Amino acid sequence: MTARTRALDPAVGRALSALSATAKKGLGDPALAELVVIRASQLNHCAFCLDMHLAIAREHGVSEKQLDLLAAWEEAGDVFDERERAALALTEAVTVLTDGFVPDEVFEQAAKHFDEARLAHLIGLAVAINNWNRVMVSRRIPPGGHTP
Amino acid sequence: MTTHSDDTTDTTTVEYAPEEPARLDWAKHAPEVYKAMVRLEIAARQGLDHKLYELVKIRASQINHCAFCIDMHTKDTLAAGESVERILQLSAWDESRHFYTAKELAALELTEAVTVLTDGFVPDEVYENAAKHFEEAELAQLIAAITTINAWNRFGVTCRMTPGHYQPGQYK
Numbered sequence: 001m002t003a004r005t006r007a008l009d010p011a012v013g014r015a016l017s018a019l020s021a022t023a024k025k026g027l028g029d030p031a032l033a034e035l036v037v038i039r040a041s042q043l044n045h046c047a048f049c050l051d052m053h054l055a056i057a058r059e060h061g062v063s064e065k066q067l068d069l070l071a072a073w074e075e076a077g078d079v080f081d082e083r084e085r086a087a088l089a090l091t092e093a094v095t096v097l098t099d100g101f102v103p104d105e106v107f108e109q110a111a112k113h114f115d116e117a118r119l120a121h122l123i124g125l126a127v128a129i130n131n132w133n134r135v136m137v138s139r140r141i142p143p144g145g146h147t148p
Numbered sequence: 149m150t151t152h153s154d155d156t157t158d159t160t161t162v163e164y165a166p167e168e169p170a171r172l173d174w175a176k177h178a179p180e181v182y183k184a185m186v187r188l189e190i191a192a193r194q195g196l197d198h199k200l201y202e203l204v205k206i207r208a209s210q211i212n213h214c215a216f217c218i219d220m221h222t223k224d225t226l227a228a229g230e231s232v233e234r235i236l237q238l239s240a241w242d243e244s245r246h247f248y249t250a251k252e253l254a255a256l257e258l259t260e261a262v263t264v265l266t267d268g269f270v271p272d273e274v275y276e277n278a279a280k281h282f283e284e285a286e287l288a289q290l291i292a293a294i295t296t297i298n299a300w301n302r303f304g305v306t307c308r309m310t311p312g313h314y315q316p317g318q319y320k
Contacts, residue, residue: 004275007288015188019299022180044265094306097212098264102306107171120177127302131188134295138262138270139288 004140016135020128026121030060032084035070036091036122037129042071043095044133051143083113087122094126172307185299192292195285199230200252203238204259204290205297210239211263212301219311220318227316251281255290262294 024033034057041049057067069076073088080088090110093102114122175182193201202225209217222235237244241256248256258278261270282290303309 004279005284005288007284009191009194009285009288009292011191011194012188012288012292015184015191018184019181019188022184023178026178026181045269090306094302096266097302097305098266101213102308107306111172116172117177120172120174121181123172123174123303123306124178124181126306127299130302131295131299134262134265134298135291137265138258138275138291138295140270 001140001142003142004138006139006141008135008139016128016131019124019131023121023124023128027118027125028121031057031062032087033125034060034062035066035080035084036087036125038067039070039073039088039091040095040126040129041133043092044130044137046133046136047143048136048141049129049133052146055146086110086113090122091126094123095130167310167312168308170307170309174303174307185296185303188292188296188299192289192296195289196293198228199225200255201293202228202230203234203248203252204255204293206235207238207241207256207259208263208294208297209301209304211260212298212305214301214304215311216304216309216314217297217301220314223314223316254278254281258290259294262291263298 024030027033034053037053038050038057041053054067065079069079070088073080073085086109089106090102093106110122111119202221205221206218206225209221225235226232234247237247238256241248241253245253254277257274258270261274278290279287
């Protein structure tokens with residue numbers, strides 16, 4: 001499979017990288033960040049992003065069990081703790097925006113587990129990966145661009 | 149308190165639902181993230197026709213239900229001289245194609261496909277039609293502009309930013 005185009009203005013690419021990097025840093029939990037990023041990429045069907053972030057997640061020591069069950073995290077019992085579940089529920093709501101809004105209970109649950117600064121960065125991270133997903137899927141960038 | 153400037157001739161008092169405060173002032177709590185968003189916005193709009201860019205912004209904001217973004221971009225594009233008709237017809241553009249150029253229609257179609265990503269991919273015919281009207285670098289900018297308004301929409305909706313107070317050109 002070949003890309004439709006690889007064109008991306010370098011200034012756009014740099015700003016997107018800064019968006020992801022600042023959000024991830026402010027969240028302060030690299031393993032959780034990868035769970036968030038992979039879940040959004042699953043929902044948005046971004047092959048490039050899944051390939052890249054599954055590799056990064058393994059580098060950060062995210063367990064195979066969590067990666068295997070991430071697509072069904074709600075049914076995965078205690079594989080994900082309450083904080084991870086709150087972050088994943090918020091990620092899904094932020095991602096599937098066209099179906100509705102971000103429900104109060106989802107937002108409030110996240111606000112229980114993350115203080116305002118971490119919550120703002122968690123939202124920023126979900127937004128950033130949604131942006132990357134769109135940039136990659138639109139241009140149909142094939143998976144395999146990440147070397148650990 | 150939201151002011152409703154459209155009812156200046158009506159002296160009866162209308163009781164609107166109360167205005168809710170935002171859930172989270174995300175830009176205050178994540179200033180570096182906000183700065184990156186502003187950089188992205190500036191980079192993504194380079195080389196795109198301003199009227200087209202605003203139509204894309206409004207349409208994505210409609211699909212993502214971002215009240216704050218709709219408030220901002222309808223006001224900005226009205227202030228820039230866009231017709232009320234073209235703004236009002238935008239939510240049904242596929243049935244009112246004669247209000248828009250072939251290039252704008254290709255951009256709107258791409259906007260919808262890139263925005264509603266969870267339902268599928270970006271269809272070949274949608275991409276190819278856009279590629280007919282936009283050369284490669286301009287198309288890359290269009291995609292960047294679509295993804296950037298999607299990003300603002302996600303902040304706006306998630307943090308429930310309050311619409312109604314925007315003044316045209318406020319952030320320019």
